[in-house]
Amino acid sequence: MVRKPHLPDGYELPSEVNGWIHDPESNRNGHVWTGADDPRSVGVFSSVGDRVRVAVFDDRVCGFCNKIEPFDREFEADETEAEAVAWGIEQAAEWMERHHPSEWDHPAVYDAVFDPPVGFVLDQYYLEQRQHIVCYRQEGEEKDVNLSGRPPDTDPSLETRKYLYVEAWRGSGNATVALAPWLRAHDDEKHEVLDLPEECGLPVALKLAREWVAEETGQTREEPAAGQSDLGAWSA
Numbered sequence: 001m002v003r004k005p006h007l008p009d010g011y012e013l014p015s016e017v018n019g020w021i022h023d024p025e026s027n028r029n030g031h032v033w034t035g036a037d038d039p040r041s042v043g044v045f046s047s048v049g050d051r052v053r054v055a056v057f058d059d060r061v062c063g064f065c066n067k068i069e070p071f072d073r074e075f076e077a078d079e080t081e082a083e084a085v086a087w088g089i090e091q092a093a094e095w096m097e098r099h100h101p102s103e104w105d106h107p108a109v110y111d112a113v114f115d116p117p118v119g120f121v122l123d124q125y126y127l128e129q130r131q132h133i134v135c136y137r138q139e140g141e142e143k144d145v146n147l148s149g150r151p152p153d154t155d156p157s158l159e160t161r162k163y164l165y166v167e168a169w170r171g172s173g174n175a176t177v178a179l180a181p182w183l184r185a186h187d188d189e190k191h192e193v194l195d196l197p198e199e200c201g202l203p204v205a206l207k208l209a210r211e212w213v214a215e216e217t218g219q220t221r222e223e224p225a226a227g228q229s230d231l232g233a234w235s236a
Contacts, residue, residue, distance in 0.1 A: 002029045005046040006082040013089065017096040030055075031089060035101025042096055044088040050075040052084040054092045056099075058106040063126040063133075065108065070095055108170070110202050117213040118221055120164060123183060132202045134166040135183055144182040151181045156191035158216055165190055166209050168202035175205035177212065 007013070015022045019036055026032035030045035039059040046052050053072040071091045075084045105111075108127060116122050116136050123143060126133035137143065141162040154160040161179035168175035178190035194208055214220050 002027055004029065004031060005044065005052075005085040006080075007031075008082045008086055011082070011086055014093055017093050019100045019102070020096045031085070033092070033096065034059075038101040040101045040104060042092050044085060044092050046081050046085050046088075050081075052081075052088040054088050054095065056095070056104065056106075058109050060114065061106070061109055061125050061127050063128045065127045065129055066106070068106065110206075112203065112206050113166075117164065117210045118219040119213065119217055123163070130170055132166075132168045132170065134202075134206070136164040136166070137183075138162045138164075145184055146182040151189050156193075158213075161191070164209065164213070166202070166205050168205050173199035173201040175200055175202060177205055177209045 013022055013031060014033075017033060019038075020033035020042055021036050023032045023034045023041070026034070026041070026043075028041075028043050028045075030043035032041055032043045034041040041057045041059055043055050043057070044052070045055065051072065051074050053069050055067045055069050057067045059066075071088060075081070106127075109125075110132070113125050113132075113134050114122060119139055120136040121139055123135045123137040124133075125135070138158070144162065152160060156179045158179070161181050163180040163182060163185065165178045165180050165185070166175070167178075175196050176190075176192055177194040177196065178192045180190045182189075194212055196205055196208060200208075210221070
């Protein structure tokens with residue numbers, strides 16, 4: 001069981017706030033509330049550096065930046081950890097009252113990611129400070145994580161590579177679409193399949209990746225993915 005921040009004696013955590021349910025079994029080292037029907041969570045944490053913070057997570061997403069932190073401050077003079085954490089819980093409860101789980105969206109998460117190209121499933125979506133890293137896996141293929149070894153001695157194609165990576169830099173907007181043999185592939189294990197426009201960003205990279213898969217497989221979709229209907233003018 002992970003350590004939870006101290007609370008004042010007799011302090012009772014709210015069991016539910018506006019659709020957010022207290023989760024005492026959470027493996028995060030904070031006091032956590034999760035959306036009853038939505039993959040979102042709110043946590044109150046204290047750190048060794050005498051800080052208290054409130055973080056709101058999009059639990060569909062991995063990576064250091066899968067959260068926002070609406071409240072973050074140092075302990076005040078003569079304030080105990082328990083008192084600071086109680087303050088954090090009050091701020092979190094007020095935030096939850098204003099934001100139902102179904103109505104909150106992480107400002108940097110792109111929902112079209114969760115609608116994979118035809119014939120693929122989403123394996124992982126990493127949101128880092130500098131990058132979006134989207135990993136799709138072909139339907140019916142087992143998850144494969146290779147931490148050592150070398151790629152297969154075969155020409156990269158949808159027949160020989162089960163993963164499709166779509167990556168975009170959050171600053172420049174430059175992006176790549178590549179095949180890879182496994183999850184957590186290194187750059188030299190990936191094979192780029194498209195020459196994308198400079199600074200096209202994640203939305204356009206996803207659109208062009210979908211079109212490439214459709215062209216390679218002959219499979220099409222009836223309508224654009226969420227948030228992509230206005231990207232018809234883009235092409236590689």
